[in-house]
Amino acid sequence: MSKKVVTFGELMIRLQPYNYERFVQADHLEFTFGGGEANVAVSLANYGIDVSYVTKLPAHAIGQAAVNSLRRYGVDTSKITRGGNRVGIYFNEKGASQRGSVCIYDRAHSAIQEATTADFDWDAIFEGVDWFHFTGITPALGPNVVEICREACKAAKAHGVKISCDLNYRGKLWTREEARAAMTDLCQYVDVCISNEEDAKDVFGIEAEATDIYAGTLNHEGYKSVAKQLADKFNFEMVAITLRESHSAFDNGWSAMLYNVAKDEYCFSKKYDLHIIDRVGGGDSFGGGLIYSLLNGKDTQAAVEFAVAASALKHSIEGDYNMVTVSEVEKLAGGDGSGRIQR
Numbered sequence: 001m002s003k004k005v006v007t008f009g010e011l012m013i014r015l016q017p018y019n020y021e022r023f024v025q026a027d028h029l030e031f032t033f034g035g036g037e038a039n040v041a042v043s044l045a046n047y048g049i050d051v052s053y054v055t056k057l058p059a060h061a062i063g064q065a066a067v068n069s070l071r072r073y074g075v076d077t078s079k080i081t082r083g084g085n086r087v088g089i090y091f092n093e094k095g096a097s098q099r100g101s102v103c104i105y106d107r108a109h110s111a112i113q114e115a116t117t118a119d120f121d122w123d124a125i126f127e128g129v130d131w132f133h134f135t136g137i138t139p140a141l142g143p144n145v146v147e148i149c150r151e152a153c154k155a156a157k158a159h160g161v162k163i164s165c166d167l168n169y170r171g172k173l174w175t176r177e178e179a180r181a182a183m184t185d186l187c188q189y190v191d192v193c194i195s196n197e198e199d200a201k202d203v204f205g206i207e208a209e210a211t212d213i214y215a216g217t218l219n220h221e222g223y224k225s226v227a228k229q230l231a232d233k234f235n236f237e238m239v240a241i242t243l244r245e246s247h248s249a250f251d252n253g254w255s256a257m258l259y260n261v262a263k264d265e266y267c268f269s270k271k272y273d274l275h276i277i278d279r280v281g282g283g284d285s286f287g288g289g290l291i292y293s294l295l296n297g298k299d300t301q302a303a304v305e306f307a308v309a310a311s312a313l314k315h316s317i318e319g320d321y322n323m324v325t326v327s328e329v330e331k332l333a334g335g336d337g338s339g340r341i342q343r
Helices: 036-046 061-071 143-158 176-189 197-204 220-234 282-295 300-314 326-333
Strands: 004-008 012-017 029-034 050-054 089-093 102-106 131-135 162-166 192-196 238-246 251-260 265-268 272-275
Touching: 004 036, 029 036, 029 061, 036 050, 036 061, 036 131, 036 282, 131 143, 131 282, 143 162, 143 176, 162 176, 162 282, 176 197, 176 220, 192 197, 192 220, 192 282, 197 220, 197 238, 220 238, 220 251, 220 265, 238 282, 238 300, 251 282, 251 300, 265 300, 272 300, 282 300, 300 326
Parallel strands: 004 050, 004 131, 012 089, 131 162, 162 192, 192 238
Antiparallel strands: 012 029, 089 102, 238 251, 251 265, 251 272
16 A cells, blocks of 8 residues: 655745846846745655645635646645735856855745644545654744644654654744744644754754864764764654765765664665765655655665665756656666766
8 A cells, every 4th residue: 555645734826036146246036936845745756656745825816826836747636725915036147166055035924934833634535544754944934833734743653644843943933942842842742853053053052062063074973973863852763864075166075874762773874976066855855765765664774775875866956846756866876976867
């Protein structure tokens, strides 16, 4: 029987200058859609997983365009609530070389930000579902959305659904204190936590020793300690930590660690040297790869290798959504990263 996944969050319009233009010089913008949990849903649909995405979107044509952006990749949109007036927007300016990317949010009063717990029937949504995924971006939209996330987590637990959460701290949306209060509450329901070195520090004050994220140096023992501290605090079954070494906007080292608590295993993936086309959604593509791997019973090492390979490929693809197949990911995870033409 095929596994069923539900993801929940905000789907936004992404407006971006063409090529590498700055906002102040652009006179036309590229129009696409994206959002953390929607990106995960598209990844899973591309891997053949039965996945539903839950959000609230206006009933007007722009809301429908957002829904259609998911439907074209096979994501089930039947559980999306329609209503409200706005689709949130984010403006993305792609960085190049030593100039970092810039993201500006325009998402106040979006349909999901103004949603209430009455908008979602979680018991119906989780009927026959195996896995639920959300991120720390969604509760950051407001206390009402924290409450919706809490109800979702409680219902998921009541239905025996595994829960994964990507901490994804966004300093432009809420303070560290607000994030810590909300995520400390929500993480008690979570089985699989996805984080990076910055998120663990910003949200919970947990940090790796002897690691300077800005200098691009990594300390494996430090990350083991972060994963163990997170797992001990919340009784997680697994903790994944993505490790990004940022040399420039174009060139990053990319790897990850997966801590399997029951087996007391700390598995580090191979490292990829990325030359980046688009890094937005990189973490979400890791999450999608990890969920796929764990649902399919891959062992700890194989799961982290698949997730990192999926994410490495995403960095080569324009837009939020990761457009890759299982066979492409497994080919890269298996060692073929030459980028040679296939014919």
